[in-house]
Amino acid sequence: MRLLKGKENILIFLAENDGFAHEVRITTSMLAKQLGISQQTTSRLLIQLDKEGYITRRIARKETYVKLTEKGLNELIDLHVRLKSIFEHPVKITLEGKVFSGLGEGAYYISLPGYYNQIKEKLGFEPFLGTLNIRLSSNTAIEERMLLEKVADILIEGFKDEKRSYGGAKCIKAIFNDKDECAILFIERTHHDASVVEVVAPYNLREKYGLKDGDKVKLTVNLQPVLLFSNLLSASNV
Amino acid sequence: MRLLKGKENILIFLAENDGFAHEVRITTSMLAKQLGISQQTTSRLLIQLDKEGYITRRIARKETYVKLTEKGLNELIDLHVRLKSIFEHPVKITLEGKVFSGLGEGAYYISLPGYYNQIKEKLGFEPFLGTLNIRLSSNTAIEERMLLEKVADILIEGFKDEKRSYGGAKCIKAIFNDKDECAILFIERTHHDASVVEVVAPYNLREKYGLKDGDKVKLTVNLQPVLLFSNLLSASNV
DNA sequence: ATTACTATTTCCCGAGTAA
DNA sequence: TTTACTCGGGAAATAGTAA
Numbered sequence: 281m282r283l284l285k286g287k288e289n290i291l292i293f294l295a296e297n298d299g300f301a302h303e304v305r306i307t308t309s310m311l312a313k314q315l316g317i318s319q320q321t322t323s324r325l326l327i328q329l330d331k332e333g334y335i336t337r338r339i340a341r342k343e344t345y346v347k348l349t350e351k352g353l354n355e356l357i358d359l360h361v362r363l364k365s366i367f368e369h370p371v372k373i374t375l376e377g378k379v380f381s382g383l384g385e386g387a388y389y390i391s392l393p394g395y396y397n398q399i400k401e402k403l404g405f406e407p408f409l410g411t412l413n414i415r416l417s418s419n420t421a422i423e424e425r426m427l428l429e430k431v432a433d434i435l436i437e438g439f440k441d442e443k444r445s446y447g448g449a450k451c452i453k454a455i456f457n458d459k460d461e462c463a464i465l466f467i468e469r470t471h472h473d474a475s476v477v478e479v480v481a482p483y484n485l486r487e488k489y490g491l492k493d494g495d496k497v498k499l500t501v502n503l504q505p506v507l508l509f510s511n512l513l514s515a516s517n518v
Numbered sequence: 519m520r521l522l523k524g525k526e527n528i529l530i531f532l533a534e535n536d537g538f539a540h541e542v543r544i545t546t547s548m549l550a551k552q553l554g555i556s557q558q559t560t561s562r563l564l565i566q567l568d569k570e571g572y573i574t575r576r577i578a579r580k581e582t583y584v585k586l587t588e589k590g591l592n593e594l595i596d597l598h599v600r601l602k603s604i605f606e607h608p609v610k611i612t613l614e615g616k617v618f619s620g621l622g623e624g625a626y627y628i629s630l631p632g633y634y635n636q637i638k639e640k641l642g643f644e645p646f647l648g649t650l651n652i653r654l655s656s657n658t659a660i661e662e663r664m665l666l667e668k669v670a671d672i673l674i675e676g677f678k679d680e681k682r683s684y685g686g687a688k689c690i691k692a693i694f695n696d697k698d699e700c701a702i703l704f705i706e707r708t709h710h711d712a713s714v715v716e717v718v719a720p721y722n723l724r725e726k727y728g729l730k731d732g733d734k735v736k737l738t739v740n741l742q743p744v745l746l747f748s749n750l751l752s753a754s755n756v
Numbered sequence: 757a758t759t760a761c762t763a764t765t766t767c768c769c770g771a772g773t774a775a
Numbered sequence: 776t777t778t779a780c781t782c783g784g785g786a787a788a789t790a791g792t793a794a
Contacts, residue, residue: 342758
């Protein structure tokens with residue numbers, strides 16, 4: 281599909297050639313080639329746009345000069361503003377799920393200086409020595425989890441010691457139950473499936489909220505647009 | 519005219535509802551109302567967009583969930599980028615005309631402290647005591663002169679003394695013959711018609727270039743987009 | 757070369773309606 | 776209620792061609 285039809289494409293073409301500031305010289309066949317439509321259609325569209333007040337035409341000798349009217353310019357500006365607001369507003373992602381107990385290995389890993397120091401530095405808080413495991417309740421939440429994993433922007437690097445190597449992780453800052461600063465961890469080599477997220481926070485969330493297994497909790501992430509789109513797209517181009 | 523047809527409007531609608539991040543629940547009739555088209559057409563368009571790979575649909579029970587695919591998102595981003603580059607690139611306006619001699623009153627006016635000090639302060643240079651009169655050669659140039667007058671952003675205010683009042687002016691910075699800093703003056707109550715511009719500069723341009731009446735000169739203005747569009751549109755809304 | 761008319765085809769919209 | 780089919784009318788695109 282071409283997203284835009286002939287008329288809109290003509291307006292954009294003119295704008296790209298500063299047709300709001302001065303006349304643009306065109307021929308119908310050259311424009312037709314640009315737009316991928318026939319010369320006849322181009323001619324008709326120009327006549328229509330003129331009648332409808334989006335452009336003015338001046339035909340001198342064999343040369344045609346076209347200019348956007350204010351109405352035409354406004355139409356483009358409206359569209360621009362609409363797209364701008366789409367691509368520049370922050371997006372809020374909410375995950376809901378239930379607390380469950382893991383094997384307790386989260387506490388061990390976080391306590392390792394190789395992880396602890398990175399978390400402290402990159403997340404800006406001293407993590408409680410443990411992670412809260414959350415099983416997502418809905419398919420929607422699972423999909424959003426996958427989105428978040430794609431756009432997670434904080435990288436925790438893996439490392440090695442004498443005995444073994446430790447894998448990397450990505451994470452993204454979130455709000456726990458509309459209140460507490462935390463981060464969602466996406467661990468590279470995890471034994472959990474995509475329905476599980478692990479949360480790290482400056483406090484023991486389990487204690488602070490008196491959480492038992494099965495209790496519902498909520499995670500909210502505010503995605504900044506630039507981050508969101510660059511990561512959404514680059515992730516797939518790799 | 520509606521700038522966008524059904525399909526494009528659906529993609530934008532989805533994007534506005536964060537349909538790139540998660541599924542959006544819709545009904546064909548609700549969407550139809552939003553877009554100003556029929557339920558049947560909406561249904562057909564959704565089927566087509568799905569087939570063409572711009573959206574995915576999931577129909578559970580009586581509920582339909584729609585999401586933008588990466589292809590769909592890309593389509594919108596492309597358009598956004600295209601419009602952005604239109605509305606954010608600077609526009610260069612060139613005026614060509616011929617020098618002619620006026621009555622010499624430019625020198626008198628500029629020498630008045632009421633004007634001199636404003637010019638010095640707002641244009642950032644000490645003006646030569648005199649203006650260079652230029653008669654524009656083409657209709658194109660005259661139209662661009664009118665555009666420049668609309669978007670001229672530096673206001674020189676009028677004032678009064680015991681004897682009389684002095685009118686205001688607008689001006690805009692320009693480059694003279696691709697080289698010299700200058701400004702084009704748009705004087706409120708001038709006896710010149712729209713084919714004439716007056717130029718003020720830090721030097722005596724006539725002397726510096728050895729200009730005689732009839733010599734061709736060139737003025738170039740670089741319009742910054744924000745300025746350009748806000749002035750183009752607000753001027754007509756007044 | 758141009759632009760743009762007329763005739764034909766192709767495509768699209770929406771009413772009616774089924775599932 | 777939904778979604779989405781068929782089908783008729785009309786709009787839009789192009790071929791052919793005039794000016």
